[in-house]
Amino acid sequence: THFGYKTVKESEKEKLVADVFHSVAAKYDLMNDLMSFGIHRIWKKYTIELSAVRAGQKVLDIAGGSGDLTYAFSKRVGAEGKVVLADINDSMLKVGRDKLANKGVSGNLEVIQANAESLPFPDNEFDVVTMAFGLRNVTHKEAALAEFCRVLKPGGRLLVLEFSKPKSRQLSKMYDFYSFTALPIMGKLVTNDSESYKYLAESIRKHPDQETLKGMMETAGFSRTQFHNLTGGIVALHRGVKP
Ligand code: SAM
Numbered sequence: 001t002h003f004g005y006k007t008v009k010e011s012e013k014e015k016l017v018a019d020v021f022h023s024v025a026a027k028y029d030l031m032n033d034l035m036s037f038g039i040h041r042i043w044k045k046y047t048i049e050l051s052a053v054r055a056g057q058k059v060l061d062i063a064g065g066s067g068d069l070t071y072a073f074s075k076r077v078g079a080e081g082k083v084v085l086a087d088i089n090d091s092m093l094k095v096g097r098d099k100l101a102n103k104g105v106s107g108n109l110e111v112i113q114a115n116a117e118s119l120p121f122p123d124n125e126f127d128v129v130t131m132a133f134g135l136r137n138v139t140h141k142e143a144a145l146a147e148f149c150r151v152l153k154p155g156g157r158l159l160v161l162e163f164s165k166p167k168s169r170q171l172s173k174m175y176d177f178y179s180f181t182a183l184p185i186m187g188k189l190v191t192n193d194s195e196s197y198k199y200l201a202e203s204i205r206k207h208p209d210q211e212t213l214k215g216m217m218e219t220a221g222f223s224r225t226q227f228h229n230l231t232g233g234i235v236a237l238h239r240g241v242k243p
Pocket of ligand 1: 017021062063064065066067068086087088089092114115116117131132133134137138139
């Protein structure tokens with residue numbers, strides 16, 4: 001990839017991710033509530049609190065999809081600030097754009113189609129970058145993390161909310177059963193698409209654990225990195241600061 005071409009496996013992953021999110025876009029919000037029993041709202045609320053976003057700031061919500069975080073940030077930054085909702089997938093972006101328009105968000109909002117691996121923004125642009133449940137879908141995670149560091153202002157913060165590794169063996173077993181058995185069935189019933197939810201379970205299992213991701217953020221240039229386990233480590237919120 002350093003020479004500008006991709007291996008077959010890499011382009012396959014990109015196509016798979018694109019297909020998954022084109023397929024689930026229309027039912028995405030409903031499925032989130034069903035699959036997490038509504039708990040994703042609490043995870044996101046925690047992310048918003050920890051972001052400490054203030055009026056007048058500039059925020060990038062990358063892989064923002066249907067715009068849950070974007071919506072909360074748009075209220076926080078106010079008329080003087082700006083939120084960019086960016087996602088690689090135009091079906092997801094359309095759902096996000098329509099939802100935000102229905103909720104009356106405008107003025108301080110920009111919607112942009114972009115790949116996290118190469119962002120169309122200048123250096124030192126944002127106070128906060130957030131990525132919720134997006135990183136595990138990215139093929140070159142190191143490249144994406146380096147991009148987040150580049151577009152942040154010095155002192156700016158990155159928050160990555162993502163599935164992670166459950167702390168206890170017991171919880172891990174229950175969770176595996178849930179994600180590999182119940183999830184695809186739910187996916188089939190609601191979206192008539194069990195394959196996408198199989199992808200979801202597999203992508204979660206393959207994603208780097210808490211310590212590994214923390215190390216990757218440091219390699220990408222972040223300092224003061226830390227993570228908080230949520231729901232027993234089923235999800236983790238990683239934080240880092242651009243020096
Ligand atoms: N952030 C939203 C949320 O928490 O509800 C959406 C999360 S959704 C599970 C994952 C999103 O990541 C999808 O909208 C998908 O299109 C997007 N995505 C996947 N790969 C991406 C990439 N390389 N760059 C930007 N977005 C990407």
